[in-house]
Amino acid sequence: MTNSAPSRQPALLGRGSWTEARRVTAILRKETVGGALLLIGAVAAMIWANSPWADAYEWLRDVHVGPEALHLNLSLAAWAGDGLLAIFFFVAGLELKREFVAGDLRDLRRAAVPIAAALGGVIVPAALYLLITQGVAGAGKGWAIPTATDIAFALAVLAVIGRFLPTALRTFLLTLAVVDDLIAIVIIALFYTDHLSPVPLLAALAPLALFAVLVQRRVRSWWLLLPLAVAVWALVHASGVHATVAGVLLAFAVPVVRSEKAGGPDAGPGLAEHFEHRFRPLSAGVAVPVFAFLSAGVALGGLDGLAGAFGDPIVVGVAVGLVVGKPLGIMAATWLTARFTHADLDEDLTWVDMLGLSVLAGIGFTVSLLIGELAFGVGADEHVKVAVLAGSVAAALLAAVILRVRNRVYRRIHELETADHDHDGVPDVYESDRVG
Template sequence: MATLFGRGTWPEVRRIGAILRQETIGGALLLAGAVIALVWANSPWSSAYESLRELRVGPAAWHLDLPLAGWAADGLLAIFFFVAGLELKREFVAGDLRDPRRAVVPVAAAVGGVVVPALLYTAVNFGTGGGARGWAIPTATDIAFALAVLAVIGRHLPTSLRTFLLTLAVVDDLLAIVIIAVFYTSSLSVLPLLGALLPLAAFAVLVQRRIRSWWLLLPLAAATWVLVHESGVHATVAGVLLALTVPVVRSEHAGGPGAGPGLAEHFEHRFRPLSAGFAVPVFALLSAGVTIGGVGGLMTALTDRVAVGIVAGLILGKVVGITLATWLVARFTRADLDEGLAWTDVFGLALLGGIGFTVSLLIGELAFGVGTERDDRVKVAVLTGSLVAALLATVVLRLRNRTYRRIEEAESVDADDNGIPDVYETAEDDRR
């Protein structure tokens, strides 16, 4: 435990942690978990998969005798949202979201990427009764998956594109948490929710004093999680609340500017390997398994209106919402698109926004229940929509990657009469 909160570590743990912090590794583990789940659920050993998902562990007296699938959704994803919350706060305090003029474009893109898919899904499922309850499923963007795809296909793409995607996805996650807390809380117990404020406040006091002792912080974090879970609010909200209490700026008494990273960056550095290397892949393993039933079963699932709404929301809704919101803000406000980006880049990024794996699966379970027929169709639709979005984004951004690679190569050759390399001039024309 000392390696999570404290300074001490071991060389091997350090090496593994560094590997797991790489976006490509986290995305690969997430994909591996999903593939294993799908293969297992459609194999002769599918009953063993279901038995594993339904295995109950935990103290019944605290209402925590949950199936393993429930522990993955409520417990492990709380770690994922804790890391996302730390990232969000760092963006607001010390990152791009600190400057309103720089923040407004990706924030507006995130809002557009939530509203338009929700509206499109609702239009497709209008009049279907319970089907409309899944309106929020296509609104989420999977940070780990999207950044992993971008890292693999875009080595020459500008860093501003990654920053734009990261900011968009983090704000997207914040909106998803608000949606889960407000719209997918079926029953609310006020006393446990008020009780959660006590350990949360104690945790906040300790971290504000830059205390990292795991034996103090972990019990308070666990108590906050248990009480939020008991209140009826989805327990992942506890992860975000805890993260937002962690200070980003270095302590003034820590020795000046060279004193090292702030506590939020320290915790993010410690917990990201746990989130990317264990929490999210295990959630994928226990959530993505669905019996497809061959080509006929796949077609039946994808022609269901719930599935059609999800796929349309992820592929079409995300592209329209993100691109349109970005254009409107750039057109009618003083905010500008980063000078290093072209509108084709934004289009490719909007396609990446349609990778809605982790949180989309979670919202699907909350909307329709775990293991129901509609939940199975949600999984098929989310997997299909995310895969198609990733493939389309790969095509567009690979083309852009070649353009930026030519720009880099052109910078090393002689300029033309204007002093500007021909390829660079072409790329500038493309941006305009």
Template sequence: MTSPAPSRLFSRGSWSEASRIAGVLRRETVGGVLLMIAAAAALIWANTPWADGYESLRDTVVGPSDLFGLHLDLTLGTWAADGLLAIFFFVAGLELKREFVAGDLRDPRKAALPVAAAVGGMIVPALLYTLVNLGQGDALRGWAIPTATDIAFALAVLAVISTHLPTALRTFLLTLAIVDDLLAITIIAVFYTSTLALTPLLLALVPLALFGFLVQRRVRSWWLLLPLALITWVLVHESGVHATVAGVLLAFTVPVVRSDAAGGPDAGPGLAEHFEHRVRPLSTGLAVPVFAFFSAGVTVGGLSGLGTALSDSVAIGIVVGLVAGKAVGITGATWLVSRFTRAELDDDLGWPDVLGLAVLGGMGFTVSLLIGELAFGAGSERDEHVKIGVLVGTLLAALIAAVLLRLRNARYKRICEEETVDEDEDGIPDVYEHPDDVRPRQPRPSSGAHPLEER
């Protein structure tokens, strides 16, 4: 009796999903460039004679101090972290729901890999950080800082080094980072909520439910939805739970596919994709860069100041977690999925590709800085060390990943060229229609049919 063909890790998905992901990644790449510019501007300003101006701007208080008992007199830095990042997490929630409800990851076998890699890429960095900071008192509060992957920064690095990373690997990186964001917001809600006021938290369920009711009925009117979203955010903020959680909760209420009355799933994009298309430019072009600007400005104090900051166990733990922890966690989790499911890497790829991608996953920035502020308090000495640790760890991960991925770029370029050939000019590359007819492969001894043959 013939044994079933082994499944493939990082095999090509459907053309519809690949083209949609390509569009998302192009927008995220632009956002990553803006993010880098904003972070660099803040870092430069904070290390000039005019650094006091930067701090004064960041700490400027805006908002009413007592509006119906609500305290919304927040600094601009806090508005960026609590308010603008809620938009970022709203988009991440929409993308995650879209992937698991209507994307290729609705197949549990395909979803297992990025989910396992995200979990591994969070557990190992957290463990390494904890080991470095054992016996260091409150330093252990920052255990979750090196667990996050900043997809915008990672894609900006890919654009800079001009690597032709295959679609399957880019999709994996995007999905891993999105799952990573969801796990991070869960950690923030559970472990970084110091005080909890149940009354506003329960009251937040009312506008959240109304928002969900309207979007389930496919209502798109911003003058109805936006006030409900703002009220939900305010009440979650007042409850003591980090306000960015509201963004994820709102996103999860939005339907992904069209209703049967509107033609069903085959009638075109649902409301989630509509909202994502409208809100993502606001997230990548404004929310994340502004947050980065107000969070990345740390006064280094020259080489001596940099050395002092990096001698702190907090900064050391972050660098070790981001660079080594992410590499070991993501690669190890991928190997375990391969080992226990008997899945094999796609014929075009090898374990060096997985390692390069895992190292790239060590680019933690946006969420890492947010967790650092929650763990040690914005503006504290430890928070300054967190910023330096995140910046150094992210830079090291970028440099190592650039070397590893550039070494494989010739292979990636060949795969990329194959993915763009469309001889019958129907708009769909031939490799997605006839995967075995494009070019002969050299199958491994135990390899079976390509997954697309089984469909």
């Protein structure tokens, strides 16, 4: 398959190494649990927002806490978007850095596929959104809403309909979502910063630099690192740049390996793996579900309200961007990558598998809701929430249908990838790949 004789064309998607496959499996297990909690939070918010006690939900979202002197007297909804999602992006930044420094994506040929797919999955839905909403006053601000992929939501869907999805496709989905998150944070920083204050932004470099020095020296003491991280976050927030950017900056400062020299006396894993192990459960189990709970609640107003919402070009643009634009962009970019690199799909996979995965990537829940709030303001994005929820649910259902068609094939591949006849703890297929 991927690691066979050099005379074969490179596989467009392959299962990778056993070390990477085992790591990805552990990550996805945690994210799947987080996805279930995310769905519970979102459903609870929707039920509460459409109940006779809807006013209590809005009151809770608007409760303000925090020191006014530091300009941090924020609503709970704002704390969830600015604070909790900084943890989410910190973990995403750690994962992205690890993939490209020590993971299978060190190989540019392997990295090219998910990077190209992520770019295609951003450009095409944004273009479709702008095409549908052209001429609508103020609609252009929301062009980035349908560009995101929610890995937790997608994995919650896979837990139900795609438990036997091959390792290659799971790895591709995870890497695509991580690159997607990085693109999203760049978009947020560049296009959703209304008032930039250079002084706090420059001041943030001091605690960030000290944080970087400490983690490079493998300092783990929370009482040293946490105040510095909070200082970076607060200063970035004060600068006008969205505070979640601080999470990515802090993640990129954390070393993935202890020494850049592979054979050096200090060679070994850096702190990135340690921090990811500690913070991923917090991100998946607390940060994202709480954000979903405080952001997803929208009063639908019955069938008449839904019909009115879908009469809004912004709603149609977001939904079409997620359900049509996202898979179209990913498929087109992947096909072009295959054409120009002369790579073929792995012998066990077909373009139907890529289509199912591309449609699944149209689930754009968490970051889409965040960008919707940044584009139109908290409380002014009710129709956007309807669009994101409807588009994400539609993408999940379509992906379920497509992937279920291939479930028998996936079961066969799963049996192959888990068979360990010599009982050495490493599935035989990875050993045969290595020998080949």
